[in-house]
Amino acid sequence: MIRFEDILDKVESYKPSFDEELLQKAYIFSALEHRGQVRSSGEPYLVHPLNVAYILADMRLDETSIAVGLLHDVLEDTLTTKEKLEELFGEEIADLVDGVTKISRYAYVSKEEQQAETFRKMLLAMVSDLRVVLVKLADRLHNMRTLQFLAEERRQSIAKETMEIYAPIANRLGMGKVKSELEDLAFRYMHPREFEELNEAVNEKMKGSGDIVDRIRTTLDGKMKENAIDADVHGRVKSIYSIYQKLRRQETDIGQVYDYLAFRIITPTMKDCYASLGIIHQMWRPVPGRIKDYIAMPKPNFYQSLHTTVVADQGQPFEVQIRTREMDLIAEQGIAAHWKYKEGRLAASRDDSNFLWLRQLVEWQHEIKDPRDFMNSLKIDLYPDEVYTFTPKGDVFAFPRGATPLDFAYRIHTDVGHRCGGARVNGKLVSLRTALKNGDIVQIMTGPNQTPSGEWISQVVTSRARHKIRHWLNTEQKNRSIELGRKLIEKEAKRHKVQIRKLVAENALDGVLSEYGLARLDDLYADVGYGKISARSILERFAPARDKEKEPEVGVIQQAVRRIFPFTGPQSIKVRGYDDLMTYLAKCCTPLPGEQIVGYVTRGKGVAVHSANCPNVRNLMFNPDREIAVEWADQRAAQFSVELDILMDDRQGILARVISTIANLKTNIRQMDTRTGEGKATVEMVLEISDLKHLEKVVRAVSGIEGVAQVARKYNTRQATA
Numbered sequence: 001m002i003r004f005e006d007i008l009d010k011v012e013s014y015k016p017s018f019d020e021e022l023l024q025k026a027y028i029f030s031a032l033e034h035r036g037q038v039r040s041s042g043e044p045y046l047v048h049p050l051n052v053a054y055i056l057a058d059m060r061l062d063e064t065s066i067a068v069g070l071l072h073d074v075l076e077d078t079l080t081t082k083e084k085l086e087e088l089f090g091e092e093i094a095d096l097v098d099g100v101t102k103i104s105r106y107a108y109v110s111k112e113e114q115q116a117e118t119f120r121k122m123l124l125a126m127v128s129d130l131r132v133v134l135v136k137l138a139d140r141l142h143n144m145r146t147l148q149f150l151a152e153e154r155r156q157s158i159a160k161e162t163m164e165i166y167a168p169i170a171n172r173l174g175m176g177k178v179k180s181e182l183e184d185l186a187f188r189y190m191h192p193r194e195f196e197e198l199n200e201a202v203n204e205k206m207k208g209s210g211d212i213v214d215r216i217r218t219t220l221d222g223k224m225k226e227n228a229i230d231a232d233v234h235g236r237v238k239s240i241y242s243i244y245q246k247l248r249r250q251e252t253d254i255g256q257v258y259d260y261l262a263f264r265i266i267t268p269t270m271k272d273c274y275a276s277l278g279i280i281h282q283m284w285r286p287v288p289g290r291i292k293d294y295i296a297m298p299k300p301n302f303y304q305s306l307h308t309t310v311v312a313d314q315g316q317p318f319e320v321q322i323r324t325r326e327m328d329l330i331a332e333q334g335i336a337a338h339w340k341y342k343e344g345r346l347a348a349s350r351d352d353s354n355f356l357w358l359r360q361l362v363e364w365q366h367e368i369k370d371p372r373d374f375m376n377s378l379k380i381d382l383y384p385d386e387v388y389t390f391t392p393k394g395d396v397f398a399f400p401r402g403a404t405p406l407d408f409a410y411r412i413h414t415d416v417g418h419r420c421g422g423a424r425v426n427g428k429l430v431s432l433r434t435a436l437k438n439g440d441i442v443q444i445m446t447g448p449n450q451t452p453s454g455e456w457i458s459q460v461v462t463s464r465a466r467h468k469i470r471h472w473l474n475t476e477q478k479n480r481s482i483e484l485g486r487k488l489i490e491k492e493a494k495r496h497k498v499q500i501r502k503l504v505a506e507n508a509l510d511g512v513l514s515e516y517g518l519a520r521l522d523d524l525y526a527d528v529g530y531g532k533i534s535a536r537s538i539l540e541r542f543a544p545a546r547d548k549e550k551e552p553e554v555g556v557i558q559q560a561v562r563r564i565f566p567f568t569g570p571q572s573i574k575v576r577g578y579d580d581l582m583t584y585l586a587k588c589c590t591p592l593p594g595e596q597i598v599g600y601v602t603r604g605k606g607v608a609v610h611s612a613n614c615p616n617v618r619n620l621m622f623n624p625d626r627e628i629a630v631e632w633a634d635q636r637a638a639q640f641s642v643e644l645d646i647l648m649d650d651r652q653g654i655l656a657r658v659i660s661t662i663a664n665l666k667t668n669i670r671q672m673d674t675r676t677g678e679g680k681a682t683v684e685m686v687l688e689i690s691d692l693k694h695l696e697k698v699v700r701a702v703s704g705i706e707g708v709a710q711v712a713r714k715y716n717t718r719q720a721t722a
């Protein structure tokens with residue numbers, strides 16, 4: 001509980017000769033005006049302005065700012081007028097309180113235009129007097145600290161506004177301390193479950209590692225003393241939100257949290273900073289790529305520090321930030337620290353790049369009429385690593401740089417992502433791997449038969465999209481394998497005259513499950529479907545003994561004959577009596593009806609059907625358990641492309657004869673290519689063939705032509721599919 005005396009003490013600690021009378025007057029006036037009002041927490045309302053004033057004193061601001069903190073809600077929540085304030089406290093304080101009140105009136109709505117409008121007003125207020133924004137940030141900080149007393153809906157909207165507007169502004173003004181507290185609080189309310197999980201995970205780790213913070217801190221402290229550096233060493237657990245962001249960036253799971261400790265070394269001089277870095281790297285191994293020199297290259301908000309991450313002897317990594325006292329003050333308080341050094345009114349000064357940034361924004365907001373454009377330029381500046389894109393209706397989606405239309409589709413809805421077939425950006429059709437740019441208007445096209453493909457994983461940058469695609473692929477792959485495995489086992493069971501249903505009902509397969517370390521029957525089916533376990537090895541143990549003797553040792557799965565017939569569509573194959581998803585014609589050889597074929601169980605895709613002559617088959621047969629016999633079920637009038645290489649003498653009229661021979665056999669030629677040289681000609685032809693007999697007829701007729709030396713079927717060996 002903050003008392004008025006605490007504020008006075010605090011101010012006195014950094015400004016011994018301050019205007020105590022002004023603060024007394026503001027305090028009494030605020031107490032009178034808010035008399036009888038209570039907060040949602042049930043406390044007297046005055047508690048709030050007192051806390052806001054204390055936060056401002058903590059930023060070491062001037063009496064005027066602190067008085068404004070005490071008075072900041074009187075215009076909004078009491079009957080006091082601005083004239084009355086001016087009369088009692090003067091024009092400056094009245095203007096400042098009015099400025100803070102106006103910002104609050106622009107209620108946050110997630111409609112882009114209105115959000116932009118709020119920003120504009122806020123920026124105007126900021127430029128006229130930055131203290132308005134500092135008071136507003138203090139106000140928001142205390143409201144966030146007491147957010148639990150509000151209704152859920154209000155909580156969500158205030159937390160979101162804090163995360164999207166106030167925290168980035170605090171960051172842009174270099175106020176690191178306020179920024180991380182706002183983010184942590186907002187995160188806690190926006191994602192309570194994630195917050196709890198992470199908090200618990202970190203606490204667990206801390207328990208397990210004893211007093212690790214203290215141990216490392218003491219070691220660091222000792223080393224500094226040994227080297228005669230007069231340093232302050234602090235250790236802490238990083239903010240939950242910063243850990244969360246890191247996990248999300250690296251797509252690691254909460255259980256994998258290891259990088260959660262941070263230490264800070266505050267030294268008297270810049271030289272000491274670099275010396276300390278050297279000492280630390282001598283003690284512990286630095287993690288490559290994690291050494292940052294923000295002293296030589298300050299961040300745009302003036303932040304300066306050395307960063308490194310090292311690994312302690314027990315394998316525990318931790319971050320160390322090294323900076324001077326002055327750099328530390330600026331890192332924590334940003335623009336508020338600047339004010340303190342100047343000991344005067346905050347006004348735009350020429351050499352202060354934070355103000356340049358503000359001034360530029362105000363110029364923009366005059367120039368740019370479309371609030372959406374304004375918003376765009378503003379957000380680029382507040383969050384330089386993100387791109388802002390729009391739906392055709394004008395909703396905004398922010399993405400990390402490099403995001404594609406697929407990321408966009410998954411942001412709209414998981415199903416839109418899964419069925420995404422194409423995209424238009426600013427009205428033009430683009431490829432799904434196009435990187436989106438700021439201001440792009442993106443329209444996603446979906447198709448009912450579209451499904452995700454493995455390639456998509458490499459075409460997205462958001463972890464949400466990647467996760468959804470992976471999940472879909474895994475589920476799909478597993479379902480297919482379960483289905484296939486079940487059928488293989490059923491076939492095998494029939495052959496062994498074992499009733500699989502009975503085995504399942506009697507829990508007879510439990511032994512098999514535990515032998516393979518599997519939990520459920522579906523897992524066993526899946527492993528058989530993947531080709532990890534052979535159905536034969538499972539069923540053999542249940543077969544009557546005499547059966548085993550009778551059977552010759554042929555690949556038993558091969559007996560599980562599947563009947564395949566070509567279906568009208570180029571990719572869809574039906575297996576008689578089975579699911580039509582389970583087989584497909586291998587692209588390398590596209591076997592013809594009538595010709596010898598073999599099936600091969602492919603991981604997660606079902607059964608690939610190859611021509612028995614396909615050169616890829618030989619390579620596949622190193623794992624005979626995955627081979628499966630298949631046969632054509634039906635022959636329909638379907639046409640298949642077959643490529644032939646015909647070697648012939650290069651003489652007049654011969655090509656015409658070949659073509660007319662083929663035409664006489666009622667065969668279409670889809671494509672033809674001829675090469676000649678040294679008296680020979682090679683003709684590559686793609687023919688439409690209905691089955692093996694048809695092909696043989698054509699080959700025989702062409703081979704019989706005088707001058708034709710050889711007719712060979714060509715296999716496309718580059719497109720192996722298993």
Ligand code: MN
Nearest residue numbers: 048072073139
């Ligand atoms: Mn307030």
